[in-house]
Amino acid sequence: MASNIQALDNSATDNRLGDDFDRRNLDWYIDKIIACVVFICGISAILFVLGIFFFVTKEGIGFVFEKMDFREFFLTPYWSPSDAEDPxxxxxxxxxxxxxxxxxxxxxxxxxxxxxxxxxxxxxxxxxxxxxxxxxxxxxxxxxxxxxxxxxxxxxxxxxxxxxxxxxxxxxxxxxxxxxxxxxxxxxxxxxxxxxxxxxxxxxxxxxxxxxxxxxxxxxxxxxxxxxxxxxxxxxxxxxxxxxxxxxxxxxxxxxxxxxxxxxxxxxxxxxxxxxxxxxxxxxxxxxxxxxxxxxxxxxxxxxxxxxxxxxxxxx
Structure with missing residues (x-):
């Protein structure tokens, strides 16, 4: 009778330990997922800024290096891009x-x-x-x-x-x-x-x-x-x-x-x-x-x- 009771106690203890282990594993995975989400949210602002800068630069960099006259661009007040002959x-x-x-x-x-x-x-x-x-x-x-x-x-x-x-x-x-x-x-x-x-x-x-x-x-x-x-x-x-x-x-x-x-x-x-x-x-x-x-x-x-x-x- 005593051995049966001891076996039941050991079984209950093992079940509790197994539940605690599963719970700790679940909490560990949840912590990792939350940490990843927070990291992505934190770095997303940097990625968005870099993406915007890359897009804007990609569209305008050709003019900067091929056709732009820095003196005319920054030091003259004449803005007439619609002039077909001499914009x-x-x-x-x-x-x-x-x-x-x-x-x-x-x-x-x-x-x-x-x-x-x-x-x-x-x-x-x-x-x-x-x-x-x-x-x-x-x-x-x-x-x-x-x-x-x-x-x-x-x-x-x-x-x-x-x-x-x-x-x-x-x-x-x-x-x-x-x-x-x-x-x-x-x-x-x-x-x-x-x-x-x-x-x-x-x-x-x-x-x-x-x-x-x-x-x-x-x-x-x-x-x-x-x-x-x-x-x-x-x-x-x-x-x-x-x-x-x-x-x-x-x-x-x-x-x-x-x-x-x-x-x-x-x-x-x-x-x-x-x-x-x-x-x-x-x-x-x-x-x-x-x-x-x-x-x-x-x-x-x-x-x-x-x-x-x-x-x-x-x-x-």
């Missing part, structure tokens, strides 16, 4: 239009973004802070074509009325719209940079008798300066690469602007407007992809600079 591909005016709109956008967005970030991080509390953060994120979710529609339908007649100009689709219009578009991402990054400043900095300054504004101006902002600069650079990249809103709000005229009321054309808008009409594989088609390569490199440098600056503040 001209100078992007100086397009670069000037992009730079003027982006520069004005930063003048508009930086003060608003920093002000909003300071209020959210240093003054707002509880439900007010959460509500403002949600509103900023919602502002970032507005499609660019809606912003372009606002510039075309609302800002255009207002500028004509206020400044007595013939056309309101100009640098000022696009700069305001683009500034509002870039503000949310800059506000979010700036708010994160301000919150990352240790509370002991604030407490030490207040213990020495500093006022609230003195703490912010002389302690918090200097401590968060690299993060704030990184946010500004990301906003510049956002503005430099915008297409639809700029296409609708600038007037789309090839022109080196002399004032805020001049119509201009941006590099991105040129690609969007003309790519559908260009013959696939033709010279005009390749030139547009060459502009795409130039834009890709510029935005990559801007984003890389922002990332290095943010990493610098974290290490410091």
């Amino acid at each position: 001209e591909y100078g992007i100086l005016a397009l670069m000037a239009g992009t730079a003027s709109v982006t520069g004005l956008a930063m003048l508009v967005s930086v003060p608003f973004s920093l002000g909003a970030a300071i209020y959210i991080a240093e003054f707002a509390s509880g439900k007010t802070r959460e509500a403002l953060k949600v509103l900023v994120e919602l502002l970032a979710a507005i499609p660019s074509v809606v912003w372009g529609f606002i510039g075309l339908v609302i800002m255009n007649p207002l500028l004509i009325k206020w400044f007595d100009i013939p056309v309101g689709l100009c640098v000022l219009n696009a700069g305001i719209i683009l500034g509002l578009m870039a503000a949310p991402i800059m506000t979010s990054i700036a708010e994160d940079a301000l919150k990352a400043v240790p509370d002991r900095y604030r407490e030490a300054a207040e213990a020495m008798g500093a006022t609230r504004w003195q703490v912010i101006y002389k302690v918090v902002l200097p401590a968060a300066k690299n993060g704030l600069l990184g946010g500004v650079l990301l906003g510049v990249g956002r503005g430099f690469g915008e297409t639809m809103a700029v296409l609708m709000a600038t007037g789309h005229a090839v022109n080196i602007p002399d004032s805020l009321f001049d119509s201009v054309r941006a590099l991105t808008a040129t690609i969007a407007a003309e790519l559908g009409e260009a013959v696939v594989g033709g010279e005009h088609y390749q030139v547009l992809f060459t502009i795409g390569i130039f834009l890709f490199l510029v935005t990559f440098i801007i984003n890389l600079s922002a990332d290095l600056i943010v990493r610098g503040i974290r290490k410091g």
Whole structure:
């Protein structure tokens, strides 16, 4: 009788050990599968960026090495690709239009973004802070074509009325719209940079008798300066690469602007407007992809600079 009971106990123990072994094997396989999925998701962004760069480069590299005159391409303002006899591909005016709109956008967005970030991080509390953060994120979710529609339908007649100009689709219009578009991402990054400043900095300054504004101006902002600069650079990249809103709000005229009321054309808008009409594989088609390569490199440098600056503040 005792031997039977012992045999049953041994059998039950073996079954439990077998179940535990099977469960450990199953958990090991699940962990491996999840690790592979996470690795694929993590590396997919790099693969997508490399794939995009390869595609754009493949379409435009023929023009760069065979037909491109670097002096004419970068230093002349004449853009007339539809001229069958003597097409001209100078992007100086397009670069000037992009730079003027982006520069004005930063003048508009930086003060608003920093002000909003300071209020959210240093003054707002509880439900007010959460509500403002949600509103900023919602502002970032507005499609660019809606912003372009606002510039075309609302800002255009207002500028004509206020400044007595013939056309309101100009640098000022696009700069305001683009500034509002870039503000949310800059506000979010700036708010994160301000919150990352240790509370002991604030407490030490207040213990020495500093006022609230003195703490912010002389302690918090200097401590968060690299993060704030990184946010500004990301906003510049956002503005430099915008297409639809700029296409609708600038007037789309090839022109080196002399004032805020001049119509201009941006590099991105040129690609969007003309790519559908260009013959696939033709010279005009390749030139547009060459502009795409130039834009890709510029935005990559801007984003890389922002990332290095943010990493610098974290290490410091």
